[in-house]
Amino acid sequence: MIRRFAVASVSLAVVLGCGTLPAVAADSVPAAVTAAAPDVDVTKVKGHLNELSAIAGRNGGNRRSTGQGYRDSVAYVKGRLQAAGYTVTEQPCTSGCTSGAGPNLIAEWPQGDAANVYMFGAHLDGVSAGPGMNDNGSGSAALLENALTLAQQNPTLRNRVRFAWWTDEEQGLNGSDFYVRSLSSADRAKIKAYYNFDMIASTNGGYFVNHITSSAAAPMKAYWDSLGLRPEENTEGAGRSDDYSFEQYGIPTSGYAMGASARKTSAQASKWGGTAGSAYDPCYHRSCDTLTNINTTGLDRASDGIAYTIWQRAVLAETGGCDTAGAVANGGFESGTAPWTGDTGSIGARSGQSAHTGTRFAWLAGYGSTRTESISQTVTVPAGCTRATLNYWLRIDTDESGSTPYDRFTVKADGTTLATLSNADAGSGYVQRSVDLTAYAGRTVTLAFTGTEDSSLQTGFVVDDVSLQSG
Structure with a gap:
């Protein structure tokens, strides 16, 4: 014809090797994924958010990097990680950070090839205006529960997994910049990719992946594709979060975000729901960024996508060395x-x-x-x-x-x-x-x-x- x-x-x-990521209805978990990575319990992620909210409430309503709210946040995350068996380091930011800023927190699981490191990070500090539950309690809490899940599952790792919670991001990405600057060129070369999670529970959010077409982004995009989400490039966040510190030294980066003050388009509202013409996060850098400002569905999808990426990059790699991600x-x-x-x-x-x-x-x-x-x-x-x-x-x-x-x-x-x-x-x-x-x-x-x-x-x-x- x-x-x-x-x-x-x-x-x-x-x-590739272990199977495809089939297109399935949103919120169902593909069989190929469940065989590889655990389902991270979003209830536990929200439990960490509850703790961070309570910490802010006891410290003037915020968790800014120079305040006790931030230091107490570090203590909470550090305590949970140490109890799970992590090697945890507080790294004081001795140059480039705001005076009085608290430390970075670095946790490494003591398995896998130390010459092949995959880093996963989120900034733990917030702004002075509010408790910072979406920005960035959401990324910090999801990262913590993923770290605890990895410890609980305790798979044999081929590559090394390192987690980081950054200080002083809100003042100019200062904590992460200090960390990368402090590494020797040999230690930077060991980091094969860095993944960043900043604002992953925006109530009117979209599904955004940093550097979506890059090799680093492949597992992140593959997981959200498998849920039928059709993610887009994170243009709003380019150069505005801690992944940029790693990019400056040529380290491949990716990550998830759901958006900040930019406004959702009509096409995005048709695809993802929500309100066209309104900000992805109407409480961005405001006092209303509380526990009520959390999109649980988005938080769940991001948390599971983080787990999938960890398993693809560090766990599944040992089964014949074929990275099967997307x-x-x-x-x-x-x-x-x-x-x-x-x-x-x-x-x-x-x-x-x-x-x-x-x-x-x-x-x-x-x-x-x-x-x-x-x-x-x-x-x-x-x-x-x-x-x-x-x-x-x-x-x-x-x-x-x-x-x-x-x-x-x-x-x-x-x-x-x-x-x-x-x-x-x-x-x-x-x-x-x-x-x-x-x-x-x-x-x-x-x-x-x-x-x-x-x-x-x-x-x-x-x-x-x-x-x-x-x-």
């Missing part, structure tokens, strides 16, 4: 087009074709006229695997006849053609195809799917359910 202007969308998911983002194309680039108009759910599974796919070419369409995405092929195979389901419908290849479909990695099919390969329905990506293990490459037609007689190439299997 001649292709209509409407186009359908690609469903691309990546299975090599292809938005793999099913069920959540818009990002981070795909190119002819993203080919992504959608349209009449005239059907998906292999789900409702969306990518329909490349099929016009019956000279045309080339291509979609691509940057993907990190996992290292430490004996084999990496890209599988995809392809349906070829054509009005051509015979065995002459007039219209072509190609799969490329960084411009190198790995597979070519044509109208001569047309059949009835979807056929699973595969290409070998083993040579790209440990590398970040751009995978591209391209459909090209000549001037007459249409051939449509419909791609769905792509998976990268490693072993």
